[in-house]
Amino acid sequence: MRTSIATVCLSGTLDQKLVAAHEAGFDGVEIFEPDLVASPDSPETIRTRAEELGLSLDLYQPFRDFEGVGPDLLERNLRRAAAKFTLMNRLGIETMLLCSNVATARSGDEQLAAAQLRELGDLAERFGVRVAYEALAWGRFVDSYEQAARIVRLTDHPRVGVCLDSFHILSKGHNPEAIETIPADKIFFVQLADAPLLSMDVLSWSRHHRLFPGEGGFELGAFMGHLVRTGYDGPISLEIFNDTFRQSDPRATAVEARRSLRWLEHETALWLGASPGARAARMSASALPAVEPPAEVNYLELRADAVDDMRALLSQLGFHAHGRHRTKAVELWSQGAARIIVGRPESDRPQPTVAGIGLSVVSPETAMRRATELFAPEILRRESAGDEPLVGVRAPDGSEVFFGAEGETEPNWVHEFGAPAGEDTPVIQRVDHVNLAQPWQHFDAGVLFFHSVLDLRAQPSLEVAAPVGLVRSQVLRSADGVIRIALNLVPSGADPDAILPQHIAFAASDVLGLARTARERGFRPLDIPANYYDDIAARYDIDPALLSELKELNVMYDRDESGEFLHFYTPPIGTVFLEVVERRDGYDGYGALNAPVRLAAQYQQRRVATEGVSA
Template sequence: MRTSIATVCLMGTLDQKLVAAKEAGFDGVEIFEPDLIASPKSPEEIRARAQELGLSLDLYQPFRDFEGVGPDLLEQNLRRAAAKFSLMNRLGIETMLLCSNVATARSGDEQLAAAQLRELGVLAERFGVRVAYEALAWGKFVDDYEQAARIVRLADHPRIGVCLDSFHILSKGHDPQAIETIPAAKIFFVQLADAPILSMDVLSWSRHHRLFPGEGGFDLAAFMGHLVRTGYDGPVSLEIFNDTFRQSDPRATAIDARRSLRLLEDETLTWLGGSSGGRTEQMSARPLPAVEPPADINYVELRTGAIDDMRLLLEQLGFSSHGRHRSKSVELWSQGAARVVLGRPEPNQPPPTVAGIGLSVRNPATAFQRAIDLFATEIHRPEGPGDEPLVGVRAPDGSEVFFGREGETAPRWVREFGEPSNRGTGLIERVDHINLAQPWQHFDAGVLFFHSVLDLRSQPSMEVAAPVGLVRSQVLRAADGVVRIALNLVPSGANEDAILPQHIAFASSDVLALAREARERGFHPLDIPANYYDDIEARYDVHPELLNELKKLNVMYDRDETGEFLHFYTHPIGTVFLEVVERRDGYEGYGALNAPVRLAAQYQQRRATREVPA
């Protein structure tokens, strides 16, 4: 599959965008006209630079408001087109994108549009270029790809074809199956974009909320499957209008973009039944190594400068210390199957707090190779004599993901630490979920990373009100629900008052018993206001005895149609805090209605701490 990306997807100068596309492994780029106009380099220099990088220049775009106009305006439009065709010759680009008219068309007569496109085709032939006609979702008269294909067929000129754009097709709810009725020779270009499913005007949706494949809600595997069946073998390009991407590091964005296409290539093969071969298929596609679904979270690594405070907190919750690693500056704490590797931040690096996650999989080598094939960066773990080999990659936010072998009661790497100081209470069983704060530029990339590498599936996203703004939360979970990772988007402009929504939640068999025992060991939970418990009593009619215990222990409560949820929080240590949860009778949620109360309590606690005189 020939891959391409529109320069509009990336931040920076045109040269920076070309370099980022090349480093991410794209075959070519679309030149977005404003990028060319703003460039100090001549078209010939841009052409030479692309050749130097080994990139093809696949498309010049966009050309607007051509067809359906009166004779005088048509003459002006042909003059404009001739100037652009001449420019394309200088750039060495053979195909121009023509968007359906949104402003100047005065007639929706398809015969008129076809006749005018035929005149454009005659002009294009003089310059040796082609025109790919695209139906914009908000086109004045042409907003349907089947209609655009029909007009191209009526135009009947070898230099006139269609451009298929997944956003314009799927945002309008059009069925992509009819793509198979378009001759491959008439499909001149293909643009891909995903998007969240939103209820808003399609122009704003398109201009600000497009996403890379796999980050939104469109069925792009089906779209691609129908395309492959036509026999199309030209470029498959990403055209993403997204405010975040255009403010982010272009290299990181380009890698995320390339990852999305690699995943889509694999998903398209699955949709086609495991092979890109067939009656008319020509586009080559490669499968990824099989997904290795994580069986559990076998450890979480925390990095904090307040390491003594974290040790004390873990002791109060009943964790046992195994001591320091025999060759590394980290230590291990455990209770049940919950393990915390504790260390200090790396020098001269901002601490990610939750620095790493260890996952148990059936075949670590396969999981690792899938991640590498999806353009993740390998992490080389220093190994001392007798250390268990672990393979890992880096997530977009800089945290580490390591793969270990499932089926072991205690992973072999645990032996590299000492024996536990005591066996603890055993009231904590395992890690229930991890909540990772994501900088604004890494949120969508994080969703795609965990989905593509581990096949964690996105749950409906939600926004939680906090004193510092709205916190967007996206939970990804394994099919069996054992591994759950929540990504929280840090509010834009968050200042030092913001509590980063980053924490580890441990599953307990008896939260109330653990809260009582922890208190006996000196633990002070996050204070929950009395108003919250008044609301709980009114909302759920909780038994007075249980309600009093919840209030006394600062334990929060939720209930749904299946079961109950009890949980409490610790005070933050730096930018991390811990949570202990108990799920009763199949409860699957996270106490979403409690999150604003927790965020407000943390905010108040931080401000009160800062205002205490030294």
């Protein structure tokens, strides 16, 4: 698969965009016209620079509002096209993108459009270039790829073909199956974009909310499968209009983009394997190494300046200390299969963070190979003699994900710490889910990372009201629900310390009993307002004795058709806090209706602690 990316996807100058595309491993780029116009470099310099970087210049775009016009405007359009063809010759670009007319067309007559495209094709012949005609989803008369293909067929010119754009096709709900009816030699270019499934006007949707493949809701594996079966073997390019990408580091965005295409190649291979076609493909699509879902979260690593506070909190919840690692400045605390590694920050970041996630997998080597094929940077871990080998990669937000072999009862690396100080029947059984705060520039990249590397499936996203704005939450989980990672998007401009979205949730067998025992050990939970308990009394037919106990212990409650959910929160230590949950009778959610109350309570608690505001 030849990969390409439009310069509009990336921030920075044109040269910075070219460098980022090269470093991410792309084969070529599309030149977005405003990037060229704003560049101080001549077309010849840009051409030479691309050659130095090993990049082909695959497309010049966009050329707008050409067909369906009157004779006078057609003449002006042809003069405009001649100037662009001359520029393309200077750049060394052979294909120009022509968008269907949205502004100046006065006729939807397909014969007229074909006749005018034929004149454009004759002009392109003189310059040795091609025209790829694309149906915009908001085109005045031509807004579907089948219309565009029909007009190209009527044009019957070797220099005129179609450009297929997944956004324009799938956002309108068009079936991509008819792509297979288009001859491969008439498909001149292919552009890809994913997007969240939104109900809004398609132009705004397109201009601000496109995403890389794997980050949205489109069925791009099927789209690509139909394309491959035509015999097309030209560039597969990303054209993403997204406000976040235009403000993010171009190198990081380019790597995210390249990861998305490798994931899409995998999805395409799976689709083709399940839906064999009659025609032989010329484009190869290989699947990623298959990985079994992780068996468990075998550890979470917390880096905190307030190590003593974290020790006290874990002890109150019934965790036992194993002691310090024999060679590293970290210590292990455990209860059941929940293991927390605690250490001080290794960098100058003052706040604690969930710095690492360890996963038990069938084959760490296979998991690692899949991750590196998806361009996840490998972490070189310092190991001493006798240390259990762990391999890992870095997530977009800087946190670490390590893979270790499954043990019969516990991971082998546990023996690198001392034995736990105390043994009793654990109430906390394992990690239920991990909730990671994501800076605005890493949220979609984080979704793609966990989806593609760990094969976790994204659940419908939610927006939760907090005192400082809306917090968008996206849960990714394994099919069996053992691995659950929730990503929270910090509201733009908000102080992350103010909303405390990063936390670890533990699954327990008896939340009420643990809450009472922890209180006897000096634990003070997050204080939940009395109004909340009045509300759930009205919302549910709940036993008054249970309600009284929930209120006394600051335990929150939810119920659905499957079961009940009880959970409480610890005070924060910096920007990290813990949650203990009990799922009864198959409850599978997260107490979403309780989240705004929790966020408001945390915000109020922080104001009391930092500003002396009266509680």
